[in-house]
Amino acid sequence: MIKNIIFDFGNVIAQFYPEKLTAPFVSDEKTRKQISDVVFDRLYWDRLDDGTISDDEVKAEICKRVPKELCRVACTVYDNWICSMTPVEGIKDIVFALKESGKKLYLLSNISIGFAENYHKVPWIKEILDCFDGLVFSGVVGMVKPDREIFEYLLDTFSLEADECFFVDDSAKNISGAENAGIKGYLFDGDASALSATLTNIGILR
16 A cells, blocks of 8 residues: 655656746856856766765866856756756646645655755745655765665655555666555646656555
């Protein structure tokens, strides 16, 4: 019996599209892409995910790669990416319905220490994550999906049984990682109504 639902964050709860996160600060399309490509480069974000680089170090590296006149706005984009996020359509209703039904909710996200420290400043994110019974941020624990160890860390930390968990993520690699740890996975494609239907069909939602 499924008792626990584990959610990823980016592109499951919140939309994470670099140019959309840059758009509030850069109107010119060419410049927006130029800044997005640097600010959201996996060169930095993989290290943010595993907690091996700081926000200040990222901004210093960004300023080395963009023209001098774009350094300030590029750093502004970086400093405000959390505030610029918007929810995936329909996901709030699913989270609230699961909570009301008595399911336990957990977050397992490859995401930075900076996010872990500051997400509560964004009202809609705080509202959703306040519903969760446990949060695991990769940057904080120094482990990342799809490695099996981070799934086992979640299970051990919150005393969960793998066969009682259902994991929702937008990455096929992460779903495979969950399944390697004995957790049933669902590959989310942005369609909250399809997720809701699946949860209903397998008896998690009624």
